[in-house]
Amino acid sequence: MEENAAPAFTFGLIADIQYADKKDGSNFSGTRKRYYRNSLHLLRNAIRHWNEEEVKPSFILQLGDIIDGFNSKHGASEEALQKVMDEFRSFPAPVHHVWGNHEFYNFTRSALFSSALNSKVREDEESDEQIDDVYAYHFSPAPKFRFVVLDAYDLSIIGRDEASEKYNLAFEIIKAHNPNEELNMPPGRFQMDGRFVKFNGGFSQDQLDWLDRVLIRADENGEKVTVVSHTPVHPFSTDSVCLAWNFDEILPVLRSHQSVVCFMAGHDHDGGYCVDAVGIHHLTVEGVIETPPDFDAFGTVHVYEDKMVLRGNGRIKDRVLNYR
Numbered sequence: 001m002e003e004n005a006a007p008a009f010t011f012g013l014i015a016d017i018q019y020a021d022k023k024d025g026s027n028f029s030g031t032r033k034r035y036y037r038n039s040l041h042l043l044r045n046a047i048r049h050w051n052e053e054e055v056k057p058s059f060i061l062q063l064g065d066i067i068d069g070f071n072s073k074h075g076a077s078e079e080a081l082q083k084v085m086d087e088f089r090s091f092p093a094p095v096h097h098v099w100g101n102h103e104f105y106n107f108t109r110s111a112l113f114s115s116a117l118n119s120k121v122r123e124d125e126e127s128d129e130q131i132d133d134v135y136a137y138h139f140s141p142a143p144k145f146r147f148v149v150l151d152a153y154d155l156s157i158i159g160r161d162e163a164s165e166k167y168n169l170a171f172e173i174i175k176a177h178n179p180n181e182e183l184n185m186p187p188g189r190f191q192m193d194g195r196f197v198k199f200n201g202g203f204s205q206d207q208l209d210w211l212d213r214v215l216i217r218a219d220e221n222g223e224k225v226t227v228v229s230h231t232p233v234h235p236f237s238t239d240s241v242c243l244a245w246n247f248d249e250i251l252p253v254l255r256s257h258q259s260v261v262c263f264m265a266g267h268d269h270d271g272g273y274c275v276d277a278v279g280i281h282h283l284t285v286e287g288v289i290e291t292p293p294d295f296d297a298f299g300t301v302h303v304y305e306d307k308m309v310l311r312g313n314g315r316i317k318d319r320v321l322n323y324r
C-alpha cells in the first residue's frame with residue numbers, strides 16, 4: 001500500500017474513547033470487555049503516533065463518545081473531559097469533535113455548545129448558514145476537499161428538552177417502533193427495527209435539507225466530500241442496533257451528490273465497512289473503549305486526488321478508498 005506521491009493532506013481518526021476513572025467492565029449484554037481507564041492510554045498512544053509523523057495530520061476527527069456516561073453518575077464529567085482534552089491539547093492541529101450518546105449522558109445540549117467539545121464555533125465564520133440548536137457544520141482543510149459533521153442526536157429523546165417539538169417528534173418515532181417499557185432495549189420483532197432505541201437518534205428534515213444544500217455547492221465546486229456522524233447510516237457497515245433511525249432518509253441524499261465519497265462513523269465498537277451501490281465508502285471505526293490494553297484503535301487517512309488510504313493501527317485495518 002506504499003504511495004510514492006505525497007498526499008494532499010492527512011488526518012487522524014479515533015472513535016468511542018469513553019474514558020472513565022473506573023475499573024474494567026463490559027457492555028450491557030456482557031459480551032465485550034470495556035477498558036475505561038486504559039482508553040486514556042490508548043488515546044495517548046494515538047496522539048504520540050500523530051506527533052511523531054514526519055508530516056503531522058492536518059486535523060483529527062474524534063467520532064464521539066469521548067467520555068463514558070458513567071462519569072455523570074459520579075459527578076466526574078468535567079474532570080474526565082478535562083483529562084481527555086489535556087491529551088488532545090498535546091497535538092498542535094485542530095480536533096473536530098462529533099457528538100454521540102455519551103456526550104448527552106454527561107452534558108446538556110446547551111452545555112455542550114459552550115464546551116471544548118464544540119468545534120463548530122471555529123468554522124462558524126466560514127459557514128454561510130446555521131441551523132438553530134443543531135451541531136452540524138462543514139470545513140475545507142484543503143482546496144477541493146470538504147468534511148461535513150452531522151448531529152445524529154438532532155431527533156432524539158436524549159439531549160433534547162422534553163418540552164421541545166423535536167423531543168416530542170422523537171418520542172413519537174421511537175414509540176411507534178419500540179413497544180418496550182425500557183426504550184434502550186431493542187424491539188425484537190424485526191431485526192431492522194433494532195435501531196429504534198434511546199441510545200440512537202435521527203436527522204431532522206431541516207438538517208437533511210441543510211446537508212442537501214451544502215452538497216449541491218460541493219458538487220458545483222468539484223469537491224470530494226466526507227460526511228461524518230456518531231451513528232453509521234448504512235446497514236452493511238454496522239450492526240443494525242447502532243444505525244441512525246432514519247438512515248433510509250439520509251442515504252438517498254448522500255447518493256444524489258457526486259461529491260460524496262465517504263461516510264465515517266463510530267458508535268458500533270466492532271467497526272464495519274462497506275461500499276454502497278454508487279461507490280460511497282461507509283467506514284465505521286472500531287471503538288477505543290473495547291480495545292485491549294496491549295492493542296490500539298486509531299487510524300491515519302492519507303488523502304489523494306483519486307483516493308483516500310487508511311493506515312490503521314491495532315484493530316483498525318488498512319484500506320484503500322477509491323473515489324467513485
Ligand SMILES: Nc1ncnc2c1ncn2[C@@H]1O[C@H](COP(=O)(O)OP(=O)(O)O)[C@@H](O)[C@H]1O
Pocket residue numbers: 027028029065101102182184185186199267
Ligand atoms: N438491551 C438493553 N436493554 C436495556 N438497556 C440497554 C440495552 N442495551 C444497552 N442498554 C443501555 O443503553 C445505554 C447505552 O448502551 P451502551 O452499551 O453503553 O452504548 P454505547 O455502545 O454507546 O456505549 C446504557 O445505559 C446501557 O445500559
